[in-house]
Amino acid sequence: MDALLSYYGLVIGVILGSIGIYGLLNSKNIVRILLSSEIIFNSAILLVFSASSLLGRTYLPIVFSIFAVSMGLVEVVVAFAAIILYYRNKNSLEVD
Amino acid sequence: MSLTNDFAIGFFTFFGIISIVAALFITRQKNVFYAAIGLVFVGISVAVMIALLNTSYSFYSVFHILLYVGSTVVFLAVSLVMFRGLDVKEIKVPWASLVALIVGVLIFLDLVVSFYSITPAAAISSFSLQTLANEILQNYWFPAIIIIIALLTTMIEAITLARRD
Numbered sequence: 001m002d003a004l005l006s007y008y009g010l011v012i013g014v015i016l017g018s019i020g021i022y023g024l025l026n027s028k029n030i031v032r033i034l035l036s037s038e039i040i041f042n043s044a045i046l047l048v049f050s051a052s053s054l055l056g057r058t059y060l061p062i063v064f065s066i067f068a069v070s071m072g073l074v075e076v077v078v079a080f081a082a083i084i085l086y087y088r089n090k091n092s093l094e095v096d
Numbered sequence: 097m098s099l100t101n102d103f104a105i106g107f108f109t110f111f112g113i114i115s116i117v118a119a120l121f122i123t124r125q126k127n128v129f130y131a132a133i134g135l136v137f138v139g140i141s142v143a144v145m146i147a148l149l150n151t152s153y154s155f156y157s158v159f160h161i162l163l164y165v166g167s168t169v170v171f172l173a174v175s176l177v178m179f180r181g182l183d184v185k186e187i188k189v190p191w192a193s194l195v196a197l198i199v200g201v202l203i204f205l206d207l208v209v210s211f212y213s214i215t216p217a218a219a220i221s222s223f224s225l226q227t228l229a230n231e232i233l234q235n236y237w238f239p240a241i242i243i244i245i246a247l248l249t250t251m252i253e254a255i256t257l258a259r260r261d
Binding site: 009016035053078 | 179200217
């Protein structure tokens with residue numbers, strides 16, 4: 001059953017990644033671009049766990065993902081600081 | 097196949113569909129505040145799917161909900177309230193869906209080629225918090241220090257932004 005769920009996870013991860021790339025390319029709004037990159041981030045985490053489940057790894061995906069989520073938090077805060085500065089200067093969230 | 101296995105596959109499919117629908121909602125929603133709320137559903141669905149993959153991964157699943165959904169996404173949603181004019185102007189990029197499809201197919205083919213010859217592991221060793229701590233402190237101490245410094249600089253940045261002068 002684990003293998004079947006892992007294959008499902010790989011497929012769902014690929015679909016989520018594609019949707020994230022679509023959102024990234026199809027928007028001029030800086031916040032939506034950030035949100036689309038977060039979808040890609042989630043799909044990457046799901047792919048890592050699905051692949052690790054197939055390979056029989058326990059700790060490697062957990063350690064990798066803990067670091068990735070922590071860096072993701074830092075990335076969101078830094079990106080949001082940049083968005084606030086952009087909004088103060090341009091009074092808009094649209095990028096050219 | 098037992099009833100429990102059927103339930104697990106059913107739940108996995110259900111949350112997979114929720115995550116895909118929520119992701120589509122994020123890309124199509126005009127108001128970015130609601131799009132940020134959609135990210136909560138994506139995060140929770142991914143956490144549940146990870147927990148269903150194997151019980152050893154439940155620890156990370158809780159971590160994902162607490163740190164990712166509980167802080168990152170809520171931070172995004174709350175911060176968006178500061179902005180006026182959250183509505184997104186719709187633009188049509190005709191090649192965006194084609195590029196997304198090509199990238200998706202390429203990643204899928206890469207996965208098929210990579211995992212075609214691999215026999216799935218029979219079982220995964222059980223999870224122990226002590227082993228995880230040893231693993232981080234002995235083998236991954238350098239990335240841990242980098243993360244600590246990055247979180248510290250983020251805190252300084254938040255304080256700097258919060259000051260108005």
